[in-house]
Amino acid sequence: MAESPITQRSQDFAAWYQDVVLHGDMAEPAEIVKGCMVIKPNGYAVWEVLQRELDDRFKATGHQNVYFPLLIPQSFLQKEAEHVEGFAPELAIVTIAGGKKLEEPYVIRPTSETIIGHFFAKWIQSYRDLPMLLNQWANIIRWELRTRMFLRTTEFLWQEGHTAHSSHEEALEEVLRMLDVYADVAENIMAMPVIKGQKTSAEKFAGAVRTYAIEAMMQNGLALQSGTSHDLGQNFGRAFDVKFQTKEGQLDYVWQTSWGVSTRLIGGLIMSHSDDKGLVLPPKVAPVKSVLVPIYRKDDEKAQVLEAAHRIAADVGAQGVKVKIDDREGPSPGAKFFHWERRGVPLVLELGPRDVAANNIVLKRRDTGAKEVLPQSEVAARIPEALAQMQSDLYAAAKQRLKSNTVLANSIDEVQSILADVTAEKGGGKFVMAHLKDDPVCDARLKEFKATVRCIPLVDEYDGPGKCIVTGEPVDRRVVIAKSY
RNA sequence: CGGGGCGUGGCUCAGCCUGGCUAGAGCGCCUGGUUCGGGACCAGGAGGUCGGAGGUUCGAAUCCUCUCGCCCCGACCA
Structure with a gap:
């Protein structure tokens, strides 16, 4: 057997991480653009799953999606003292456009509190306009000095929720509600246990009154801040003059929140579950949940095996789980097993002439490597069970690791x-x-x-x-x- | 942004110190055949001008300058 192309965790965890990302075909450095990465189909598909899970929850809690400009007048950033101080070192600024030097440079958004503050001021007049519950899916740029794929890149994808409320209490409820949403997705979808908590004043978001976060522990014991939710108080309300008339007829500044998670979650996912053989994806985030590898020698075997494969895939499909049949001609079955293993597919089904003859099929779990042989008639029922079991086992293992460390x-x-x-x-x-x-x-x-x-x-x-x-x-x-x- | 390492077919790398024949290897890729229960084998074949720009030289992958990018360490950060 060829040597593993993946650095072992015990040898160099950072190198292992990079190998897993690369061999899992998740992303690669954008070589020609400093500090950026290309998210490949296998990685983007995971992001799409996370987006859907999050977006459904945002909608269910009353938020609507919007989109604000990528370019923000530089002066906007300067309106909130702490905010400008916090972000100044990592801004990318557009000074020339249309062949002319701009009168006022634009900042490429590092986050959108300021430009949204500006529009909140336009849109909000009365307590009847509140709460205003918005979210945007966007890319942002922060000029980072040191980058690692998914964990920290110059450009990254995220969502940023921005809300305005008529009281601090209500804003704080929102902040904690969204923190719970993040924890829910992290734990129940990504199988990544997190600790919900408040950041110290030294660690809080620049411009926030308070910052809350979910923290996860990676396999090397390092912490990964996986989501943040900020109580902005009236800081941006004051800076952008976002006033509303209360029920009593008084004028007051709105109480705002903002909250976000990014493609960093994918880094957390990888460092939570993957192993020395490569990527391991919890079933609920795996774009491809099961792959069937047909095994055959002669043409008549091939016909029989593929016929059975398609029948089984249809049965399992009826249970809501798609089975991808890897019917590529070139690679040997062994090569296919390694291929899907590195890409983190939760379940691999093996089907060969022996199985066809006995009406069996072999099912192998990515995380434990355990194989089970079962009658073809049972596989459709068994797959959802196995996926659910793997999901909860991964969470339990991560939880145990967190506890013991x-x-x-x-x-x-x-x-x-x-x-x-x-x-x-x-x-x-x-x-x-x-x-x-x-x-x-x-x-x-x-x-x-x-x-x-x-x-x-x-x-x-x-x-x-x-x-x-x-x-x-x-x-x-x-x-x-x-x-x- | 400071220190260190590195850019040579798709990938991993040799060659560079001590410039000089048509720039090599393994893997991968393509074609044909034999294979196929954990990374198959044989035969044939395609593919690079050596990260980029400039310079030194009769001659540069090799020496010099600048530049871009990647990795590691540090300071800053989701």
Whole structure:
């Protein structure tokens, strides 16, 4: 057997990740465009599944899709002090267009709070116009210095929800509602357990009052911020003069939220489930859920096997699961098995002359590698079960990994020694739960060894209040500290 | 953006230090045949001017300058 083309996780996790993306045919670097990638059909199909799952939930919670311009007047970014400061270093700016230098440069959107703020001001006059619940699917550009496919690229795809409300309470409800939507998709569709929490003030979105996030743990123990939901307070309302008349006739600024997830989710998906053989996709996000590989030698065998294959595919199709028959002439069955394995297809069905003779079929699961031989009459019923089982097994395994790599620490030295040697390549990462005050001083202390507060969990699963390991002041719960992407 | 590494058929790479015949190999690809239960084999064949630009030279993949991109490390970030 040929050597695996994929670097083993234990050898170099970062190289493994890249190999999985490449061999899974998900994406490739855009070579001629710095820091960008080409998302290939196999990768984009996963994005389309995630889009559909998310979009359905957005619609179900009352949101409507819109589209705002890619180009934003530069002055808009400057209207919110923290916002401009946060984004200035990573902006791409258009200064020449139509062969002429522009009077006012356009920024290529790094996010759309500002331009949407401008239109909110036009559209909102009364409390009757609220809440305004919008979402847009878009591409954005942030000039990143270091890129990794899906995890951080200069251009990426995302959705950004933008809402305006008449009270802070209602806005906050929205922020947490959408955080729940993200957690739901992450856990129930992507089989990726997450911790919901609040970002420290040092880590929050530039311009937000508060930022909430879902944090996932990758197989190397590093944290991946997988979705964010911001309470913007009245910051953008003030900056863009988005005022409304209340029921009582007073004028007030709207309370806004924004929330987003991106193609980064795909990176998280890959680093949650894939193995040394390549991509592993949970059934619910797999564009192709099952592939049937026919095996035959002679023409008469071929005819019989393919006939049975099509009959079985039709039976299974009636259960709502499409079976792709890999009837390519060139590659041997073995080559086909490796091909689909690397691409993460959840179930591979093997059907050869022996099976045809015995009315059997072989079913193999991508995650466990387990093969089962079953009567053809049972396969249509069995496939949905196997897919469901794989979905829940993947989630359970990821959950278990999260659990077993989460540790408590009661001093800053302890935190440091746990995380000291952790890198994206070597792995060994942990989520360290420690009492820590939400104070930039504490964030700075962690930064000395390249760790960050990932979030202050919404639900405290540990021992409640304690003393901050940096300042000694009382805090009400442990926070998640980790190295991250 | 700083440090390091690297760009040679589709892919992985050799050649470069010490310029010089028609630029090589393996894999992949195409054709034909034999194969086919975990990456098949034989035969024939197509395909590169060496990331790009400029320079030195009788002569550049090889030396020099600039530039673009990729990877790794660091500072910044979804």
